[in-house]
Each structure stands twice: as structure tokens, then as C-alpha cells.
Amino acid sequence: MDLEHFKQRLLDKERGLLADIGRFESEAREAASSEAGDPLDKASSSEGKSTSFEESNLEWQTLVQVRDALQRIGHGSFGKCIDCGRRIEPVRLEAIPWTPYCHEDQERHDKAVPAHGSLTL
DSSP: OOHHHHHHHHHHHHHHHHHHHHHHHHHHHHHHHTOOSSHHHHHHHHHHHHHHHHHHHHHHHHHHHHHHHHHHHHHTOTTBOTTTOOBOOHHHHHHOTTOOSOHHHHHHHHHHSOGGGOOOO
8 A cells, every 4th residue: 555645645634624724714714704684694604614614624624534544544544444443445535535444334333423423534
């Protein structure tokens, strides 16, 4: 397995996530500072802030997973499922290099979490 390849992809993803999070936070601040007195404008602004917050939250969750994957590279455990210890499928790592689970264990986790709250890794 080419760890340098995955490390570079994870570092690129980390930079992209940090840029996105900064943009979402900036958008939320702009929406807060431009709230007008009109109830329709306030509702629209509130919806925009909520959307930016949700997107930023998802980006933060992914950032944590990316950083965890970078730590696994450093510890020599990258590419091994954190549940069962089996090798994570190469095609899965190519698609989602920050995944901590093999496909089988990911499915088990997905079934344990309600559909509206699950994050597929």
C-alpha cells in the first residue's frame, strides 16, 4: 500500500475542509450581521445561517475523521479496520481514504444508527 499517496490525499482533503469551514463560518457571520427588520428577511437569514451551520458541522466531522486517518498512518495502523482489524478494501480506501472501517463493519454501524443521523464513511 502506498502510504505516501494516501497521506497526500488526506492532507489535501484537510486543506479543502479547512477552507470550506472558513467559508461557511464567514457566510454565517455575514448572515448574522445583515439581518434586517422584515420578518421574511429574518426568516431567510435564519435559514441561511442554519444551512451554513449544518454544512460546517458536517465538514468538521469529516475533518476529525481525516485527522484520525493521518494519525493511523503515523501509528502504522492505516488501512486496518478499527473494529475487526481486517484490511480495509483498497477500492474503499481509494474512494474514502479517511474511513476507519471495512465495508462489512461500516454496514453494521450504519444499521445501528438511524438513517437521518448516519454518516457513511
